[in-house]
Amino acid sequence: MKLLVCGGAGFIGSNFVRIRVRDHGDEVVVLDKLTYAGRRENLEDLDVPLVVGGIEDPEKVAEALGDGVDAIVNFAAETHVDRSIAEPDAFVRTHAVGTYVLLEAARERGTRYLQVSTDEVYGSIEEGSFTESSPLQPSSPYSATKAGADLLVASYAHTFGLETLICRGSNNYGPYQYPEKLIPLMVLNALHGDPLPVYGDGQQVRNWLYVEDFGRGIGHVLAHGTPGEAYNVGGPDECTNLEVVRRIIELTGAPESLLEYVTDRPGHDRRYSLGSEKVRALGWEAQVRFAEGLERTVRWYQEHEDWWAPIRSGDFRAYYERQYGRSLS
Ligand code: NAD
Ligand code: TYD
16 A cells, blocks of 8 residues: 555654554655654654655645555644643644645545544543544643544545544554653653652543554554544553553652652643444454553663653753753753
């Protein structure tokens, strides 16, 4: 299969490209704006062409599509909730205008289109799990603009008969995740002896999905999904944030005294949970339990200082100071 992977230089996108090239022999072209989160080195070991540009730029999209592809898979997004609270602008542009430009390009060419989305579009749930027919009730500028993109995708299937698919993943973790997110942030702070900033009471619950399981799930939906449908792809285990941080303390051997409760995130969603029966019925199953995946992830960060050192000594420091009101060591 020939794929255009938008946002393929980011965390999940680059893991997906690796799976497609190595395990499926796919031909892949990546279109990525290389924001702070998009990094060439995430694709360094792969021989895939990278077109640098935004999905909101129709000329770059046309360049990346070249003579045509079998499908467009769109990971391109601004992905950090805290940044969407501080500066929502890019979230609106990329998720609304960017998704629209890609959909138009897909419609002109009659190309199958898969939108990578998130459990956050459903909002928070105290008990039970969301299904694909649950209402979208997003609560942050990140999740609201992602939900808007999902609705636009669905409208292109309904109105124009475009072959669209939506994959809503739960919280991903694994190699190549930018250290603004909970797990890599805590792992790197623990390795450096920096405080581990837990928002609020730390009792928020997330449903953890190993990034390779999500990548396989997206491939599965692309091959076997019914056009026009959305599929939840949830992880096998849920865990409170405090429990995640305690496990990281154990795995890294950091002192418990690093744990620090800090001011809560405004509008913080309490719990996310996805029911994934629909994608399971297509034959997908998560393979990596949280305990094993977290161990693998901690080991990857311990062994890849070459990957994270330039990030942690670069612009990330200024972001960290703004967000946490203190410096990194
Ligand atoms: P990421 O921030 O690591 O990567 C995003 C990538 O998109 C980067 O390479 C960035 O350069 C690129 N990008 C941003 N704006 C762009 C634009 N306008 N044009 C082209 N490229 C652009 O994010 P991620 O965690 O890999 O998330 C990928 C997708 O998966 C997103 O759509 C996100 O909403 C979704 N998702 C993420 C999670 C998670 O836990 N990380 C869970 C479920 C779904
Ligand atoms: P995050 O990785 O930002 O993902 P999301 O908000 O999209 O679920 O955060 C995961 C959880 O961890 C979330 O409840 C917020 C919390 N969190 C902290 O407690 N401290 C932190 O420094 C960060 C980044 C997140």
